[in-house]
Amino acid sequence: MAAAAGANVPFAGRVADVDEPARAVSESRTMNPAFRKFHRLLAPWLFLPLLVTVITGMAYRLGRAWFELGKVTGSTILHIHVGEWLGKWGSLAYVTITALGLLALIATGATMILKSRSKLPQRRIHRVLGLILLLPLTATAVTGLAYRIGEQFFHMPDATEDLLMKIHQGSWLGKPFTPFYVLLLGAGLLVLLFTGLQMTGLFRRKSNHLA
Numbered sequence: 001m002a003a004a005a006g007a008n009v010p011f012a013g014r015v016a017d018v019d020e021p022a023r024a025v026s027e028s029r030t031m032n033p034a035f036r037k038f039h040r041l042l043a044p045w046l047f048l049p050l051l052v053t054v055i056t057g058m059a060y061r062l063g064r065a066w067f068e069l070g071k072v073t074g075s076t077i078l079h080i081h082v083g084e085w086l087g088k089w090g091s092l093a094y095v096t097i098t099a100l101g102l103l104a105l106i107a108t109g110a111t112m113i114l115k116s117r118s119k120l121p122q123r124r125i126h127r128v129l130g131l132i133l134l135l136p137l138t139a140t141a142v143t144g145l146a147y148r149i150g151e152q153f154f155h156m157p158d159a160t161e162d163l164l165m166k167i168h169q170g171s172w173l174g175k176p177f178t179p180f181y182v183l184l185l186g187a188g189l190l191v192l193l194f195t196g197l198q199m200t201g202l203f204r205r206k207s208n209h210l211a
Contacts, residue, residue: 039108061178092152
């Protein structure tokens with residue numbers, strides 16, 4: 001009996017070892033729906049602030065580069081872009097929430113990009129664009145937030161501010177290419193916003209409710 005009991009111990013250990021990968025896969029599958037749910041809940045709340053931010057950012061940079069945008073008009077657009085119409089602390093809160101929200105969407109979206117197998121056109125567009133713009137959008141969000149916080153609290157040197165802005169708006173590519181970088185990044189984010197909003201199912205639920 002003792003020998004039989006002893007023989008069963010290695011077998012039990014082997015069963016536990018075999019179960020480890022299955023448990024890891026199971027945990028991965030339970031985490032992915034949680035990320036997906038959070039992504040879908042967050043996206044509609046960030047749609048409007050991100051829409052305003054990307055449109056004003058594109059309008060300012062393209063207007064200055066291609067359409068001789070005046071200083072007064074440019075200043076007004078920038079005030080909207082960074083939420084200065086909300087006041088000093090409101091502007092900081094606006095930039096912080098928008099930037100951190102975008103980073104949260106990027107992080108949760110990244111966990112789903114490679115696992116998604118949907119063949120629906122809007123999902124495929126959303127997935128491919130998300131993968132292409134992953135790093136540029138992350139850099140834009142981080143540098144925009146760092147610039148705002150550094151300017152307000154830490155009195156950053158001009159050289160540091162210039163470096164953050166160069167990364168934020170793609171000036172490191174050179175003056176001729178900066179507007180194209182802003183145009184492509186902004187247009188890509190707009191496509192992500194609208195395809196993402198469509199994928200949340202809000203419009204389908206509303207139409208079903210009206211029906």
